Amino acid sequence: MPSVNGTRNGKNEEDFAGKKLRTLPTELLQRGQDVDKVDLQRNRLKHVAGISQLSNLTELNLSRNEITDFPSEIKDLHQLVRLYLSQNNLKTIPEDVFPFLEKLQFLKLSTNRIGKLPEDIIKCQNLSYLNLSNNCLTDLEPLVGLPHIKELYAERNQLAELPYSLFQTKSLTQFKVNGNPLKKPPEEVCAGGLKDIQNYFSMLESNSPSVHSVKTMFLGTSMAGKSTLCRSLKQACPVSVAEDDRTVGIEISEVESDGVRFYFWDFAGQEEYYNTHHVFITAEAFVILTIDLSSYQTENPQSFDEKVGFWIRNIHLKIPGSVVLLVGTHVDQCTDENEVKEKKKEIEENVEKMLQTHKSHLDQQRRNLQNKDNPSLYSDQINQIKRLTEYKLKVLDLVAIDCTKPQDICRLHDHIKHTVLNKDTFPNIEQTLPKCYHEVEADIQELLRNGDISEHGIVTQDDLLRELKNRHDTLNHDKLKLILQYLHRIGVIMWYKEIPALKNSLFVKPSFLITLFKTIVRHDLDKELAAISPAMLKLENALQKYKERWIRDYKDRATLSNMAIRILMRTELLNLGITDQELLKEVVGSKTTEGHVLSLLKHFDVCLTSKPSCPLNPHANEFVPKKTWKPSNSIVYEPDACLFPSNLPDNTQVEKMWGQDSTEDINIHVYFLPEIPHGFFHRFVIRICSWYSAYWMGKDQCLICCGSKRFLLREHCDEDHFIEIRCKDSDIKTSAEIQKAWEAIRLIMDRLDNLTMQWQGLCQIVHSPCRDPGCSDYFEWNDWKEWLDESGTNEFSVGLEEKYVCRNGHQRRTELLFPRAPDVADT
Numbered sequence: 001m002p003s004v005n006g007t008r009n010g011k012n013e014e015d016f017a018g019k020k021l022r023t024l025p026t027e028l029l030q031r032g033q034d035v036d037k038v039d040l041q042r043n044r045l046k047h048v049a050g051i052s053q054l055s056n057l058t059e060l061n062l063s064r065n066e067i068t069d070f071p072s073e074i075k076d077l078h079q080l081v082r083l084y085l086s087q088n089n090l091k092t093i094p095e096d097v098f099p100f101l102e103k104l105q106f107l108k109l110s111t112n113r114i115g116k117l118p119e120d121i122i123k124c125q126n127l128s129y130l131n132l133s134n135n136c137l138t139d140l141e142p143l144v145g146l147p148h149i150k151e152l153y154a155e156r157n158q159l160a161e162l163p164y165s166l167f168q169t170k171s172l173t174q175f176k177v178n179g180n181p182l183k184k185p186p187e188e189v190c191a192g193g194l195k196d197i198q199n200y201f202s203m204l205e206s207n208s209p210s211v212h213s214v215k216t217m218f219l220g221t222s223m224a225g226k227s228t229l230c231r232s233l234k235q236a237c238p239v240s241v242a243e244d245d246r247t248v249g250i251e252i253s254e255v256e257s258d259g260v261r262f263y264f265w266d267f268a269g270q271e272e273y274y275n276t277h278h279v280f281i282t283a284e285a286f287v288i289l290t291i292d293l294s295s296y297q298t299e300n301p302q303s304f305d306e307k308v309g310f311w312i313r314n315i316h317l318k319i320p321g322s323v324v325l326l327v328g329t330h331v332d333q334c335t336d337e338n339e340v341k342e343k344k345k346e347i348e349e350n351v352e353k354m355l356q357t358h359k360s361h362l363d364q365q366r367r368n369l370q371n372k373d374n375p376s377l378y379s380d381q382i383n384q385i386k387r388l389t390e391y392k393l394k395v396l397d398l399v400a401i402d403c404t405k406p407q408d409i410c411r412l413h414d415h416i417k418h419t420v421l422n423k424d425t426f427p428n429i430e431q432t433l434p435k436c437y438h439e440v441e442a443d444i445q446e447l448l449r450n451g452d453i454s455e456h457g458i459v460t461q462d463d464l465l466r467e468l469k470n471r472h473d474t475l476n477h478d479k480l481k482l483i484l485q486y487l488h489r490i491g492v493i494m495w496y497k498e499i500p501a502l503k504n505s506l507f508v509k510p511s512f513l514i515t516l517f518k519t520i521v522r523h524d525l526d527k528e529l530a531a532i533s534p535a536m537l538k539l540e541n542a543l544q545k546y547k548e549r550w551i552r553d554y555k556d557r558a559t560l561s562n563m564a565i566r567i568l569m570r571t572e573l574l575n576l577g578i579t580d581q582e583l584l585k586e587v588v589g590s591k592t593t594e595g596h597v598l599s600l601l602k603h604f605d606v607c608l609t610s611k612p613s614c615p616l617n618p619h620a621n622e623f624v625p626k627k628t629w630k631p632s633n634s635i636v637y638e639p640d641a642c643l644f645p646s647n648l649p650d651n652t653q654v655e656k657m658w659g660q661d662s663t664e665d666i667n668i669h670v671y672f673l674p675e676i677p678h679g680f681f682h683r684f685v686i687r688i689c690s691w692y693s694a695y696w697m698g699k700d701q702c703l704i705c706c707g708s709k710r711f712l713l714r715e716h717c718d719e720d721h722f723i724e725i726r727c728k729d730s731d732i733k734t735s736a737e738i739q740k741a742w743e744a745i746r747l748i749m750d751r752l753d754n755l756t757m758q759w760q761g762l763c764q765i766v767h768s769p770c771r772d773p774g775c776s777d778y779f780e781w782n783d784w785k786e787w788l789d790e791s792g793t794n795e796f797s798v799g800l801e802e803k804y805v806c807r808n809g810h811q812r813r814t815e816l817l818f819p820r821a822p823d824v825a826d827t
């Protein structure tokens, strides 16, 4: 970043950002009252002694320093309008500072360790922006009464309750509070935003009940005994599940036991279904990881990895704040008690080792960054890693049982109940909800039972409101929306309002939707295709011989014809006795319209509309983010198949189209810590390819074309896990083209970053490798997030230098390593 000191618009601004300062420079202090604004971010300041001399300061930026005690001299800066103190180590803010900052409008205190707000912050009458995210706050009460507060951010703190009065402030327009252990309102309500919170409080009665509910997910390999456990716990006695009765997709059931409501989600164990799990796996869950002890082999790392390690790693990446109970089944098939004991001990020890290794990797990574010459440059990454270490995945000791024995089922039942009611293990299962939430939930179930909502449970919002109106006279659209959103978030109903075609459709019986998913996403799809009856083929005017091609295309090219998809779904629906033609059309789709199920599978990045691979079209219009892309040719291709990339066998086609890598290609490496989650790369490329008209996809590589430029996305999972983004050197010649290539890379990285956010336990590091042949050095790209945030602007903030030199002395033009810096003349 350049240091721009001087006068701008008549203001005296001083820029001392990123200068490794430990104390305030004398040259700054000497300017005293002449200074209006000072930027001191990204230094190593622990104190700011002397700052009160700048008594006319209106803006002070002290972010990303090492300040531990709130600088008391700040209270002498009476003209202060904007104050930045984020990313320091502040623990407390003393009383008697804010009453002196009457003009303060903007205060950023995010990413510190503040546990309590001063009572007199209320005296900051003009405060309109306050960022308190990433602290340790337990109470926002001191903020009640701030008359002009507009934007308030309190994400990732320790808040259990929000003060009702805070939401009566009319000025508040933005409020974010994700990542808190909230009971009142529950996190599921807060996720809906300010309006939902306000509505919640308006419905809350003084005697609103507290409920205990837990989403319990049964995970583990196929045949481990998940369904047996799930069904046995539900019936409170052993239920035998036939060997060929494989769970397909996910089965859901609700069980109430001693005041705790369990929502049991039984996930199918086969690999094929894993690709849809992300849709349903939600945070703050209780996971029962089921392990067949009889087939578990001690001292066999592969056996541990398959049955336990794989699942723990993925839970850690996706929902690192969860509680996992290990349940070992099939003890009756083990030789003796000793075998069970030995296996239990080994599994518990290995899991503990995994957790320790995970933690020490992160600690090491953080230390490496902190020991760099200028750690403030890495503060974003350091904070990301800190955040990951703060998640505590709790893995509880293994309970070994024989699922066929009633006393074992009873013992497990008691153990689960005991675990869930333990406040140390589950601090947040208690939630306070307005009565009507439960009433509406119960009424929906009753409407289903009475047949007032069809058996499949698909109902429009208007119809549902009409039915419920008879029972609740005060219910209106807004209130119902709020309740439905909550029920969706806890998994009782499904409502994908973000998909335009499904905005008004509710799936009040999620298992029906899952049944439809599993007609397509299943391990034995080839058998299902082969079994399609002649009558069903006729309905779509399909020939018998098509089946063979569908099977071959699915196996070799991972594509499934839309016609086949429609027939499979129609068959399933008819088997379920659903003959309503309108509904069939809506759900299954037609030649011209996409059905609900396909929309959903695409929405969740399970598959992608497939387009024929055609040669590069040099006349194709450039794709520009946020603008509608127009084909250069008026003949628009109608897609007629879906691609399921997780089934792709190899990279042959991509390699053929891409050719050889060149050291001159623009090349970015996005590293993932601790690793790239299973299925991540395919979801990522699905998201990218849905934007571009021409692409080729392979097992772990994907080529996309943006106008005449080719980009390669490649997954590496050998040692360090990373995704490589390359732009072919021969396709970019001029500086303008290079800049366009960076614009496309920005879009790709933005999508990558968005997807990464779905895995709470994941963080990224970005490098540009040195372009000299054989050189292993790289350039670290620290402010790539800032670059992504600048969407819509053309200014790139990475360095002004024209050339970068790597440690081995190789020199490169900046714009080929990082986005082009603005010309000096532009600044």
Ligand SMILES: Nc1nc2c(ncn2[C@@H]2O[C@H](COP(=O)(O)OP(=O)(O)OP(=O)(O)O)[C@@H](O)[C@H]2O)c(=O)[nH]1
Pocket: 220, 221, 222, 223, 224, 225, 226, 227, 228, 229, 240, 241, 242, 243, 245, 246, 247, 248, 267, 268, 269, 270, 290, 329, 330, 331, 332, 333, 401, 402, 403, 404
């Ligand atoms: N003898 C014995 N059999 C068990 C035990 N637990 C489960 N089984 C049997 O093991 C088989 C597989 O159990 P499921 O409950 O279907 O396994 P799953 O984990 O749900 O399998 P997927 O549906 O493929 O994911 C069934 O035949 C069960 O009856 C046990 O403790 N002892």
